[in-house]
Amino acid sequence: MKRRYILLVFVFIAGLHSCVEDEYIAPTEFSDVGWYTSFLREPSYVTSVGQFESFSDLSQGAVAHTWSIDSGNFFLEGPISRNDTILTEFIINEGDTVSTEKTIHVLFQNPGIQYVRLVNKFRDSVAFRGLDTVSTKWDGEFWVMDTAFMVDVYDSIRAEAEMKYLEETIARGEDTLFVEAGTEVAFIDRSTQGRPNARNWQIRNVDTEEVVNNSADSVALIPFNKLGVYRAILTASRTGETIPPGTGRDTIPNPIKVIPSSKPFELTEDIVELEDQTLRMSFNGEFKPFSGGEELFTVKVNGEVFDITSVQPYAANPTKLDIKLAQEIYRPDVVTVSFAGGELASVDERTPKAFTDIPVVMHSANLLDNTAYGFEDGGAGWKAMWDNDSEVAFTTELAATGDYSLKVIKNEEHAGGKIHSINAPFSLEPGKTYLFKYKIYVEEGTTAPSVSLWLLPNWKQFWESAADKPRGEWVEVTTEYEAIQGDANRRFMLQIPGNGTFYFDDFWVMEKEVRP
Template identity: 45%
Template sequence: MKNAIRILAVLAMLFVGCEDDDYEAPFPFSDIGFYTSEGTANDLLINLDQYLSFTDLSQGAVSHSWRIEKTDVFLEGPIDRTDSITEQFIIEPRVTTSFDKTVHVLFQTPGMKKVRLYNTFNEMVTFKGNRADVDYEMAAVKQGDVYVIDTTFMVKVYPKLVPIIKVRNGETTVNHEANDTIYIEAGNTMEFTDLSTIGEPTGRNWSIRKALKPGEEVAENPVVNSSGDSIANIAFNQLGSFRASMNLSRSGQNIPGASVAYPINAPIKVIPSSKPFELTGEIRELEDETIQVPYNGEFAPFGGQEEFFTVMVNGEAFDVASVEVNADNATKLDIKLAAPIYRPDVITVSYAGGSIESSDTREALPFTDEPVIMSRVNLIPADIAGLETGADSWVPYWSNAGSVSYSTEQAAEGEYSLKLQIAAGQANAEASAPFANPIIFEEGVTYIVSYDMYIAPDAVGGDGTSSTGLFLLQNWGFQFWNNFAHPLGEWKTHTVEYQSTTPLSQFYLRILPNAEKTTDMTVYYDNFTIIEKEERP
């Protein structure tokens, strides 16, 4: 009987004989063992046009053979690992059976392949192996006068990577394989989509490089933009000619690595924009008190424009120390004030219109009294604070009686929130979020703890008789309690001040029902924050 076994071979027990020429073995010895060049796994994984080595370590076999499929070939060893061209080692004429102890098999077509080892013995033998960290035994099967060990190695041969992409310029899908120039206005984006599946790719990287003129030397870093997204929307803010490319790759644990570069034939020409050069998005304060102003295109270098900016702090005009183009992102202006600013400050910015232009010669449009979003250095890790990974940073607590899940049904910001449900008769709904690294609080510093909460409109027990609590563990003594006596169907931010030197190792959040346990409600939580409290002196 043939036993088809999906294994990489496991090195069996080797026996070393005595070298004394006068020694005579008291009886013949038989054993079964085999080995491959790729270690141990359920399946052998290899790239197309590569080879594997197989060795039969059996002792005392009556007969032995290797058999391969017609699409594969045996190679003549020895083969050096540095030999990149293996066709020169193909054994001619090509056969599908070999009686050598060690064979080298070259796989020239993709797919699942079989390499069969067939051994016969005069006596019973048993193979002892390990598959997926589990020990097992396989006894020989008697066929006529011999005992047979029939083993099939399964080999997955990965095909070469074949890049397939789509490029869109606005609403138009462009022929990126042609040599016709793609024209795009400065400040606009192009959509690059990776549609590759052949070769089972695991990633890609898009690169935009400035096109070189004849005789022009390559810059130290010629890449002006890049992305690893499968659907990448890449902005073109600089005037000039550019070339795009994609590097498709396959990588992972035990997966044979591969990569292939795919240059896009069509050149890209960025021309001046027909749109106004204006403020886009929110003005934000950075952690170092820089006020950052975003525009919809790149700025040309300028100087001496501070007098055209007015920054109001709590209703008072503050002196502007400098206005510069951000060194890392030329679509943003960095404003520095002569005096410090603090998180509770209310700040607005105005630009009266000076001589600031975009890199494609558009005049920057003025704006008036635009609010500044103040910096909040949240000490909580982003996956726990905003839940946007949709992963499992929050999990049900061990004593949870209700329901805990990530949800896209409601969100104060982004797409995800934490959803807790408690039904009538249940004692609680509990969730926790362990921190990978504890948060260390400074002695004497006040922190503001906050989160957003939304109670579904059909809640029973949302009249203040039920409650929710956030614990900062391992400080069990601090309990941030809130009852549910606020409007249903609305997001509301809850805050509390906190002082402690106890490191924060995890959050523990729970809902407790009313005394009669008739509470039946769905509650969503979002935007967990812990920030250091600031006050203007």
């Protein structure tokens, strides 16, 4: 929190306090009203339970003045340092809620909105001129300035953790939670006291105290792969420039014991090619360290067996195995992986199952912004063109992937549909051939003969038949384009010349690869 304690201000406040500590300054004929606080010029007054703040009455000519505080908060007697941690030692007149001192120091012990009230009485009318002008009011005897300072007091943070396994909430206690290796435990942050806005989960090995996993999610799904006993710790925290910092910790008392899995050790996802041509396999358990293993795998590229240079667990996540090949592979290649089974093992002593000719999903890097060209930003990258005369919407009614798609409706009343990605430009390198892809869904009853994708501002058209597209399902359209000089800051435009209802999603641009 950006706080504000300038030494000069406190010297000034302390000086005021010392000047009035032992004697009362008699009112003069001159009257004026003013005050100062340790919050300085902050627009709102914010502190936390157990902290103190200072308030000084700078008024002149008051015939009477009082400070009052809410019950449960306390007046302190200085001098007090911000380094003092046991502030209760400075409490004076415990239980009093009214003071006639010119400067007060208030220890806030109650959370929530608290008030510090200053009442001054004058013989003459005065006004305080700040962001607003506040004038005194006549009570029949004196002119009264009644001011309440509202202070938002943040409570101390109390972290509250909850644990679920297999959808069942685990009762807190000393009972051990037995977890099969390769499964996840859900940890839920239920903290509210003290208004925390961040958290960190730690999973520690009980024997070694090593942190084996962590997460900042409010609902953290944490996998347990290695055998052993663990405990979970939640640290809830409060951070920000305009709020007081704070932390609270909750250790779930239940030990978490990981036991061998009863499930077969097998692939859980597609085998994928990474950008550097690594083939990555994902399993439902963590591999023990091993060396060699190349002879256990067979990789075929377009039916031909390729040499494997290495097989090893991915260092950051040993549930994944990485295969490196001696030869280059290309995007159009058909690549398959087979595994003979046996020999390798998981950390919970399982052996992986054999498999044959599993296809590899080849790497394809989209040069477009996936959010803008998948409409997941609600269509912020696209706009209807000035001469569009169709109904255009970014909708969650139907999507190929994600939540959003582009919906275009053209009927007899509309001259035509035109929408372009004006706010999501992209660039192409001259001389390179690119694949343009997008997904289209044509509703029943559509009679439009075609749809066109345009590259602007070149006005290069890519015509596509709509008549031959199946109705009621997503299909992918692919076309090629060889970039020319100056193909920077390009955008797409869709044109719908006939009647019907169309959905579009997942626009994709990638460089075309060809095996030499």
